[in-house]
Every structure is written in C-alpha cells, then in structure tokens.
Amino acid sequence: MGSMHNYQKQMGKEVIISDQKLQFEIFYNKARIFNNLFFFYFGIGLIFLTLLFVQLFSTESKMLNGTIKVFYWLIVLGFIVHTAGLILLWYISGHAPWSNAYESMVYIAWATLLSGFIFSKNSKITLAATSLLTSFILMVAHLNWLDPEITNLVPVLNSYWLMIHVAIITASYGFLALGALLGLFNLILIIIAPRNSEKIKLTFKELTTINEMTITIGLFMLTIGTFLGGVWANESWGRYWGWDAKETWALASVLVYSFVAHMRFIPGLRGGFAYNFTTLVSFSAIIMTYFGVNYYLSGLHSYAAGDPVPIPSFVYYTIVIVAILSFISYRRFKSFKSDAD
Secondary structure, X not given: OHXXXXXXXXXXXXXXXXXXXXXXXXXXXXXXXXXXXXHHHHXXXXXXXXXHHHHHOOOOOHHHHHHHHHHHHHHHHXXXXXXXXXXXXXXXXXXXXXXXXXXXXXHXXXXXXHHHHHOOOOOHHHXXXXXXXXXXXXXXXXXXXXXXXXOOOXXXXXXXXXXXXXXXXXXXXXXXXXXXXXXXXXXXXXXXXXXXXXXXXXXXXXXXXXXXXXHHHHHHHHHHHHHHHHHHHHHHHOOOOOOOHHHHHHHHHHHHHHHHHOHHHOHHHOOHXXXXXXXXXXXXXXXXXXXXXXXXXXOOOOXXXXXXXXXXXXXXXXXXXXXXXXXXXXXXXXXXHHHHO
C-alpha cells in the first residue's frame, strides 16, 4: 500500500491531492461548519429579534442594550466562521464555492447576512431578521435533495466567469431575500402595532426605507449578473441569448423588480403596505429562477432528470400563511396608514 502511494505521488504529482489538502478536507467533513451554523444563526437570531421586540415596547434599559450588543457580536462571530468555511471549501475544491446547488445556497446565505450587516448600523432588526433568514437558507441547503459532495467542475463551468457572473447574480438573491423578509416583517408590524404607537410607526418607516435600498442594490446586481451571463454564454455556446428557461426567468425577475423599484412613482401604489407586500411576493420570481428552472424545466441550466423533485410541503403552508398575513395587514393598514406614510 505504501509503495503504491509513493508511486502515485511520484508519477501523478500534478493531479494527486496533497496530504495537507486531505487533512483540511477531513477537518471540513468532521466540523460540519455550515450545518452547525444553521442552528447557531437560528438560536442567536431568534433571541436577538425577541430582545429587539421587547426594546420596541419598553423604555430604555442599559442591561437590555448591553445584552443586544452581545448578540450582535455573536452574529459577527458566526459570519466570520461562515466566511472561513467558504474559504476552506474554496481551497479544498480548487474552485469558487458556488458551482453547484449546495455551494450556491451556502454562498447565498453568506451574501444574505452580509446585506444585513450593511444596513445594521441603521437597524439592528434588519441584522436579526437576516440571521433567521440565513439559518433558513442553510436548512434548505442541507435537505436530502441537495448534494454537499465536493466534486470537480464540469467543463462549461471551468471558467473565470464562474467567479464573476455566478458570484454577482447569486449575491443579488441575498439582497432580494432580505427585501422580502423586511416586507414580511413590516406586514407583521402593521398587525401588532398598538394605536398611536409612534415608535412602531417610526420603525416601519425606517425598515421600509432600508427595504427600498436593499431592493435597489439587489436589482442592480441582478441586472449586471444577467448581462454578464450573456457574455459567458457567447464564450461557451457562441450566442449571447437563446431564450433558455434560465435566461427567460432571469429576464422576468429583472422586469419584476424593476417594477417594484419604480412603484413609488405610481400614485396609487405609493403606500407602505403596497411596497412591502410586493417585495414579499416578488421573491417568488427569484425562487422560480433559482429552483423551479433548475429542477422542473429542461434547458442548458437544468438539473432535472427523470422524475421531478417533489415540492416540499412547507411551500404550501408558507403560501397560505403569507396570504392570511397579507389580508389581515391590508385591513389593519387602513387605521395605520395616516401616520405611517
């Protein structure tokens, strides 16, 4: 066995994996970094958000403020570990860690939390919410139908465009996911807000403003990423645009979010409810672009083969819950409207 190993190292030194990389891969598999981060983000984010809710409905407390700072830095710690995990995955695989469904979900989770940090100076609620959203994305990444195996790149992905196009367009999903979450959070605020609560209404306006900035950044990245995808397609397949299912839905997503970004210029759609509701439901276009095309439609970007992946049952529950929350929030917004807009 030893002589065979020595022979492999001597004759195949250009392709054989180094002992150091093997040790790092063993550590990566045993540490289960992203699986453990799911539980970490969920626990810390839930407590953090609860504390911020208590702060909304109570007077200032030094102890409460100090506890909130502790949880803020715990999320920072989680983000550092998340970043280190991506770097480690990059080193082990030898390519950018967003080349398949599992890796891209882990990267989108990272980009989502990054978007929360960008806006955390103005709103700690945004960071707490993104921590919970990140945990949900990591949970989906570890479902049975996503394979976390580290593999070699297929030839078409063995390109520098993997680092440019995929990184930009999948990072935009993180910002747009944050916009959807802030929209949901604002609908909940409308429902639970007591009458004449100026603090709640101020928070609503603040989160709506952050939502607008988030959607703007996400749309910009989505548009640039889609354009660069056309450049990559020309290099790989000899044409910029072929109305492939992924290309078509990427364009549809750009158009949907272009409408969302310009809603404030339409007199009948300037209200806070309309904007937050639309940012929430518009994320379904991204879900279709990312999951629906890959697993249910045929095309150059499709993973579909044989029987389609069953739609998880929680999708139906989510649709029902969002519909109920939206209806109640719409009815409640009539009394909330005058001070919130």
